[in-house]
Amino acid sequence: MLDVQRIRADFPILQRTVNGKPLVYLDNAATSQKPRAVIEALKDYYERYNANVHRGVHTLSQEATDAFETVREQVARFIGARHSEEVVFVRNTTEAINLVSYAWARRVLQPGDEVIVTEMEHHSNLIPWQLAARDTGAVLRLVPLRDDGTLDLDRYAAILSDRTRLVAVSHMSNALGTINPVADMARLAHEQGALVLVDGAQSVPHLPVDVQALGCDFLAFSGHKMLGPTGVGVLWTRREVLESMDPFLGGGNMILQVWWDRAEWQEIPFRFEAGTPDIADVVAFGPALEYLSALGMDQVRAHELELTRYALARLREVEGLVIYGPQDAESRGGVFSFGLGDIHPHDIGTVLDAEGVAIRAGHHCCQPLMRRLGVPATARASFYLYNTPEEVDALVAALGKVQQIFGRARATV
Ligand code: 7TS
Numbered sequence: 001m002l003d004v005q006r007i008r009a010d011f012p013i014l015q016r017t018v019n020g021k022p023l024v025y026l027d028n029a030a031t032s033q034k035p036r037a038v039i040e041a042l043k044d045y046y047e048r049y050n051a052n053v054h055r056g057v058h059t060l061s062q063e064a065t066d067a068f069e070t071v072r073e074q075v076a077r078f079i080g081a082r083h084s085e086e087v088v089f090v091r092n093t094t095e096a097i098n099l100v101s102y103a104w105a106r107r108v109l110q111p112g113d114e115v116i117v118t119e120m121e122h123h124s125n126l127i128p129w130q131l132a133a134r135d136t137g138a139v140l141r142l143v144p145l146r147d148d149g150t151l152d153l154d155r156y157a158a159i160l161s162d163r164t165r166l167v168a169v170s171h172m173s174n175a176l177g178t179i180n181p182v183a184d185m186a187r188l189a190h191e192q193g194a195l196v197l198v199d200g201a202q203s204v205p206h207l208p209v210d211v212q213a214l215g216c217d218f219l220a221f222s223g224h225k226m227l228g229p230t231g232v233g234v235l236w237t238r239r240e241v242l243e244s245m246d247p248f249l250g251g252g253n254m255i256l257q258v259w260w261d262r263a264e265w266q267e268i269p270f271r272f273e274a275g276t277p278d279i280a281d282v283v284a285f286g287p288a289l290e291y292l293s294a295l296g297m298d299q300v301r302a303h304e305l306e307l308t309r310y311a312l313a314r315l316r317e318v319e320g321l322v323i324y325g326p327q328d329a330e331s332r333g334g335v336f337s338f339g340l341g342d343i344h345p346h347d348i349g350t351v352l353d354a355e356g357v358a359i360r361a362g363h364h365c366c367q368p369l370m371r372r373l374g375v376p377a378t379a380r381a382s383f384y385l386y387n388t389p390e391e392v393d394a395l396v397a398a399l400g401k402v403q404q405i406f407g408r409a410r411a412t413v
Pocket of ligand 1: 029030031092093094095122124125170172173174175199201202222360364365
């Protein structure tokens with residue numbers, strides 16, 4: 001079991017108050033808070049060895065390069081990658097998926113080829129495929145949702161064919177919390193010769209994720225949702241696939257030799273890291289990975305599962321509250337989208353903020369999914385390793401305030 005009180009002491013921001021109340025931070029699906037070790041690593045880098053990487057012979061540059069490349073190895077270990085050169089640093093999940101869309105899909109896709117996405121995708125794993133389809137004449141196919149918030153896997157099997165080139169699917173939905181059976185989906189896709197991209201923005205921070213076990217070809221995720229700084233994302237790609245890909249951005253760092261009229265590319269992963277990378281933030285991502293590894297991702301998941309069970313029980317006590325997505329804790333992560341009668345989610349979010357409770361209200365970058373649910377927006381509470389059952393109680397108490405203000409009658413309409 002996680003020692004949550006000890007963990008909380010490592011996160012300076014959790015000591016602050018908001019509107020005179022202790023901060024209850026339940027917007028972790030948007031971004032996580034950072035432990036002191038990450039904040040210190042940023043400061044340490046700038047105070048002691050700030051220099052550009054991969055180019056200087058001087059000591060500072062070598063130290064910066066070593067620190068930067070060590071984090072690449074840590075990332076590889078964290079996700080079970082066989083080779084650290086399969087890890088490309090980008091800014092975020094969005095950039096990782098766009099890299100695949102530009103550097104792989106646009107070269108591979110032919111008119112009539114198909115890309116399969118699901119009805120629960122974040123815009124980051126939808127728009128890049130819409131654009132690639134528009135540019136190549138490929139066709140987007142959609143795996144629909146069942147009413148319980150899980151994917152219709154029969155329909156998935158039916159739309160897979162030898163025309164399918166790519167299946168792009170989120171491992172865990174940021175709006176519903178649904179955990180998708182991506183290993184099974186990847187096996188079926190490979191039988192048809194298609195590659196599989198897993199959007200791990202919500203899963204890598206919260207579940208043990210091993211790319212060998214998933215059997216996927218691409219995995220994209222963001223450091224800032226897993227205790228790391230903003231500005232660091234990861235694209236992991238199976239080596240043979242990455243080696244077959246052309247550069248995405250051209251410039252310094254990604255070339256071997258350049259003439260006026262042509263150039264030869266660097267080896268992977270540098271071919272995909274043009275220009276000066278976000279060195280400080282990559283370096284400070286290292287302690288975030290260490291922090292999670294020291295706790296153990298199975299323990300992080302176990303803690304969130306327990307909170308999820310508790311939250312499901314407590315939220316069900318709130319009159320008029322509807323939870324979207326799977327109703328059992330095992331099929332979902334600690335992300336709760338909900339509605340409360342006809343009270344607008346922004347009003348819920350505003351009243352909760354006055355109580356010190358931070359949640360997100362809106363479409364969560366999933367507008368097609370919101371349409372499928374028949375709502376313009378939802379309120380969303382999302383947990384992480386430092387959240388406690390008492391904070392679930394604080395959320396439920398604050399929802400009571402929302403009902404007081406907007407009227408219990410309206411809440412039960
Ligand atoms: N994919 C999923 C499943 C996500 O949840 C997010 C961010 C992204 C992709 C994009 O990540 P980024 O780091 O490139 O922005 N999701 C959210 C969210 O739910 N609220 O704010 C950001």
